[in-house]
Amino acid sequence: MNYKISEIEQIIADNLASLGFHEPVTINPSNRPELGDYQYNGIMPIAKKNGLNPIELAEKLVTKLENYPEFKSLNIAGPGFINISFSDKFLIDFMNASLKDITINYKQDIHKTIFLDYGGPNVAKILHVGHLRSANIGEALKRLCNAIGCHTICDVHLGDWGRPMGMVILEIKTRYPDLPYFKSDYHGEPVDFTITNEDLLELYPIATSKAKEDENIMEEARKINYELQNKHPGYYALWQKIVEVSINEVKKLYQDLNVSFDLWEGESDNFAYMDEMFAYLYDKNVIEESNGAQIISVKMPNDNKEMPPLILVKSNGAVSYEATDLAAIWERTHKFKLDEIWYLTDKRQELHFTQVFRASNKSAITNDDIKLVFNGFGTMNGPDGKPFKTRDGGVMPLKTLLDNVTQACEKRMLPTITENRFAIAKTIAVAAIKYADLLPYRTTDYNFDIDKFTDLNGKTGTYLLYSTVRMKSLLNKAEANNLSYQEISKISTDTEKKIILAMLDLKRIIKRSYENRSLNEICEYLYKITNLYNNFYSENKVLTEENEATKSSWLALTKIIYDNNSYLLNILGINIPEKM
RNA sequence: GUUCCGGUAGUUCAGUUGGAUAGAAUGUUGGCCUCCGACGCCAAAGGUCGUGAGUUCGAAUCUCACCCGGAACACCA
Numbered sequence: 173m174n175y176k177i178s179e180i181e182q183i184i185a186d187n188l189a190s191l192g193f194h195e196p197v198t199i200n201p202s203n204r205p206e207l208g209d210y211q212y213n214g215i216m217p218i219a220k221k222n223g224l225n226p227i228e229l230a231e232k233l234v235t236k237l238e239n240y241p242e243f244k245s246l247n248i249a250g251p252g253f254i255n256i257s258f259s260d261k262f263l264i265d266f267m268n269a270s271l272k273d274i275t276i277n278y279k280q281d282i283h284k285t286i287f288l289d290y291g292g293p294n295v296a297k298i299l300h301v302g303h304l305r306s307a308n309i310g311e312a313l314k315r316l317c318n319a320i321g322c323h324t325i326c327d328v329h330l331g332d333w334g335r336p337m338g339m340v341i342l343e344i345k346t347r348y349p350d351l352p353y354f355k356s357d358y359h360g361e362p363v364d365f366t367i368t369n370e371d372l373l374e375l376y377p378i379a380t381s382k383a384k385e386d387e388n389i390m391e392e393a394r395k396i397n398y399e400l401q402n403k404h405p406g407y408y409a410l411w412q413k414i415v416e417v418s419i420n421e422v423k424k425l426y427q428d429l430n431v432s433f434d435l436w437e438g439e440s441d442n443f444a445y446m447d448e449m450f451a452y453l454y455d456k457n458v459i460e461e462s463n464g465a466q467i468i469s470v471k472m473p474n475d476n477k478e479m480p481p482l483i484l485v486k487s488n489g490a491v492s493y494e495a496t497d498l499a500a501i502w503e504r505t506h507k508f509k510l511d512e513i514w515y516l517t518d519k520r521q522e523l524h525f526t527q528v529f530r531a532s533n534k535s536a537i538t539n540d541d542i543k544l545v546f547n548g549f550g551t552m553n554g555p556d557g558k559p560f561k562t563r564d565g566g567v568m569p570l571k572t573l574l575d576n577v578t579q580a581c582e583k584r585m586l587p588t589i590t591e592n593r594f595a596i597a598k599t600i601a602v603a604a605i606k607y608a609d610l611l612p613y614r615t616t617d618y619n620f621d622i623d624k625f626t627d628l629n630g631k632t633g634t635y636l637l638y639s640t641v642r643m644k645s646l647l648n649k650a651e652a653n654n655l656s657y658q659e660i661s662k663i664s665t666d667t668e669k670k671i672i673l674a675m676l677d678l679k680r681i682i683k684r685s686y687e688n689r690s691l692n693e694i695c696e697y698l699y700k701i702t703n704l705y706n707n708f709y710s711e712n713k714v715l716t717e718e719n720e721a722t723k724s725s726w727l728a729l730t731k732i733i734y735d736n737n738s739y740l741l742n743i744l745g746i747n748i749p750e751k752m
Numbered sequence: 753g754u755u756c757c758g759g760u761a762g763u764u765c766a767g768u769u770g771g772a773u774a775g776a777a778u779g780u781u782g783g784c785c786u787c788c789g790a791c792g793c794c795a796a797a798g799g800u801c802g803u804g805a806g807u808u809c810g811a812a813u814c815u816c817a818c819c820c821g822g823a824a825c826a827c828c829a
Contacts, residue, residue: 204772213771216809226809250772251809294829334829439829465827477755478825486827493829519757523824550757551823584791611777612765615757617822619764624778628791631765631777638791646788684768696766696776703793710784710793752791 174242175266176276177210177676180256184212187236191229193218199256201677208247208255209673215252226252260663263672268659270675271728274735277678280320280686287325287504288314290516291426291433294331295418296340296372299425300567301560301620302518305549308609308745310516311431312691313547315743320686325508330438332415333496336380338397340372340414341407342389343379345396353406360405365413369421372414394490401443401491415440425571429602430745442499446491449502449537453484458535463487470530482527497528501544502537512543514689519548519615547689550617552609560620577601580626581634589751596749600634601626603746607633607695610744614690631699633746639702640741641752642709643734649715650727657727664722667708668729674701675736691744698740705733 174180177199185197195218202211215233219226230248237246244257269276290310293299314324344367345354352363383390400407419436426432453459458468464487471479484495504513515525525546532538554560562568581604582597589596608625612618628634650657663669674697681697714730717723741748 198769200768203775207772211772213769216771217769220809253772331829336829463826467826475755480826483827488827490827492827494827496829520823521829522756524829586789586791616765617758621764624764627778629778634791638789642789642792649788680768692766693768699776706792707794709788710790713787715788751789 175262175269177679180210180242183240183242184233184237187233188218190236191232193222200680201673202255204249204255207249208245208257210256210258212254212256215254219252230254263663263669263676264660266676267672267729267732270736271659271732274732274739275319277675277736278319278682278739280679280683282686283321283323284317284511285323285325285509286317287327287508287510287513288317288516289327289329289500289513290314291328291431292331292517293328293418293422295337295415295438296376297331297336298373298567299422299570301552301570301573302567304570304573304605305518305552305609306516307426307429307431308606309547309549309614309691311429311745312606312610312743313514313516313689315745316682316686316691316694319739319743320682325435325510326433327435327437327504328433329500330415330419330436332411332418332438333401333440333443334493335393335397335490336376337400337411337414338393338395339379339383340375341396341400341410342393343375343382344410351410353410355406358406358409360409363409367413367417369417372417394488398490425574428574428598429606430747437503439493439496439500442496442503443491445499445503445506446495449495449499450484452502452537453535456535458531459484468531468534470527470534472530479530480523480527482531494524494528494531497525498531498537501528501532505538505542510542512545514545514547516547516549518551520551522546522548545689547614549614550612553617553619555619555621574598574601574605576622577605577626580622584626584628584634585752596752599747599749600637600752603633603637603741605633606744606746607636610691611695613692614688631695636698636702636737636741637746637748637752639706640734640737640748641750643705643730643737644748644750646709646714646730647727647734653715655715655723655727657724657731660725660728661721662725664725665708665711667704667711668726671701671704671708671729671733674704675732678736694740694743698737698744701733702737705730 174183181197181199184199185195188195188197195214197212197214199210199212202208215230216226219229227248230252234246234248234254237243241259242262244259246257247255249255288310290306291303292306293303310326314326317324348365351365352358352361383393396407400411415438459466460469461467462481465483466485467481467483469481482494483492484498486492501513504510529544529546532544538544552560560568578598578601581600582593585593585597604625611631625632626634628638663672678697681693685691685694712726714723714726717726738748
């Protein structure tokens with residue numbers, strides 16, 4: 173017997189075809205649960221298109237479907253809705269298949285190679301709260317892609333190139349003019365000079381404000397940057413040191429947040445392909461000169477708004493970051509065989525990426541065979557709805573945020589937990605932050621509210637962890653008492669049925685999340701199924717249940733929901749502590 | 753000014769191909785611990801879906817106009 177929704181849909185499509193109607197069929201969970209488990213709404217459009225009475229058509233279809241053992245009942249309601257109730261056998265088979273292999277609820281028939289560009293930290297600058305969403309959403313999307321069966325390549329896309337680098341080097345030069353890096357006879361020898369991340373964080377704002385105030389200093393920084401880009405030995409060696417220090421610091425924080433990358437490339441790596449790309453672009457004859465700048469016009473005939481050109485080289489001769497992003501596409505498509513490239517940045521950068529994508533297509537760096545996808549996300553604001561700031565008006569470091577939430581979580585932990593207490597608090601804090609960040613639809617702005625996020629009640633990461641840890645605790649107790657469970661053999665209560673129907677809906681949720689490139693539905697789903705299970709948990713006592721078949725079915729159910737929650741939380745990049 | 757995004761319960765947000773009685777969290781009120789972790793569970797109240805028109809069997813969803821909020825709009829990245 174079949175146990176998948178897609179197979180049910182195929183049965184309906186086949187029977188519809190035998191009536192002469194060749195239409196794709198999708199069925200959805202019923203919004204009138206008292207009438208059925210699922211509903212098929214497709215009869216009405218078909219009847220309309222063919223000038224038929226929808227009720228009569230529905231009756232013909234139902235007559236053909238009635239004998240399938242997958243269905244318990246089928247009924248027609250209203251203008252032609254077909255309400256479907258599944259047989260217990262169908263539901264039980266489905267659950268036992270999930271018990272054997274939870275991934276059947278995730279894998280889709282999609283096998284693409286997707287390159288993800290997220291993270292985007294800047295060298296010599298602090299990782300602040302504005303960097304959270306790119307890393308968090310990007311990481312979760314990567315895991316989602318892998319769960320459905322796609323191959324991913326992830327690049328952190330480090331901001332390690334450009335004028336700020338010149339400013340920082342200039343500031344170091346001002347402070348330590350005698351360093352060998354700045355001597356004309358320097359050729360890359362090792363230098364006994366250490367600089368810490370704290371030094372860099374202190375240097376950067378000073379360097380940028382000095383340059384802003386004094387045009388001479390700015391000019392000097394520009395010059396250093398120009399020489400750096402042409403691999404001036406001293407500047408280049410110093411720059412490498414700065415990058416290394418920065419990366420090590422950033423990696424630590426990403427590790428705390430369960431964020432990882434396959435590639436730690438930066439704009440400097442893209443820059444290495446610049447000459448090659450420019451030669452190609454000139455050959456393609458897409459570059460024009462305008463007001464002293466080198467541009468690519470990216471207007472299209474159907475545009476109903478102004479589309480400014482993509483600036484490759486500014487009028488002062490400096491290469492723009494648009495060119496860097498185009499070079500990144502060049503590099504990636506030359507190095508890898510890709511189906512899609514996904515960008516995770518603030519949605520305010522949409523125009524920029526539209527320009528870059530158009531330039532890429534216009535110059536045939538990419539064609540229809542590679543899809544460039546901009547996944548803009550909303551901004552995280554403070555509780556007042558304005559851009560998130562610290563009390564004194566500065567940007568809040570991501571680490572400070574994590575520390576604050578960790579402290580708040582620690583206070584709420586059971587006092588009896590002394591072992592690894594701080595590490596557990598951090599795990600909970602990461603869950604609280606990540607879940608709250610992934611809960612709204614990707615493009616929605618949201619307010620960061622530390623009290624709300626660390627609240628233990630409601631739709632929070634804390635609630636999910638608590639509930640999941642409790643499931644695990646139950647399973648551990650069962651194991652300690654040598655209670656075995658092989659499969660679900662019966663459905664005893666309404667709540668169990670609701671849980672099973674929610675499980676049945678998972679594959680659709682996963683697919684929609686992938687298509688929308690947003691984790692919000694997965695977050696909602698996790699809350700829903702966890703709440704349903706908690707409902708079941710408070711209504712029934714599993715371990716003391718006297719009927720053996722009921723007890724083992726309930727344990728198997730618990731195991732499935734635990735496995736599933738673990739799998740879903742893992743997609744969100746959230747770890748589950750042993751205790752909390 | 754042009755373009756895009758948003759306006760749904762007191763508050764924060766979901767809302768599928770146009771589908772039946774618009775959902776959840778929080779807050780409010782009231783219940784539930786002899787028993788697997790009460791950091792839990794249940795119930796109730798709470799809505800002119802920004803406004804007005806149109807399309808049709810049927811609109812929060814599609815079209816048009818308007819009101820309000822936010823963002824982007826050539827050399828900052």
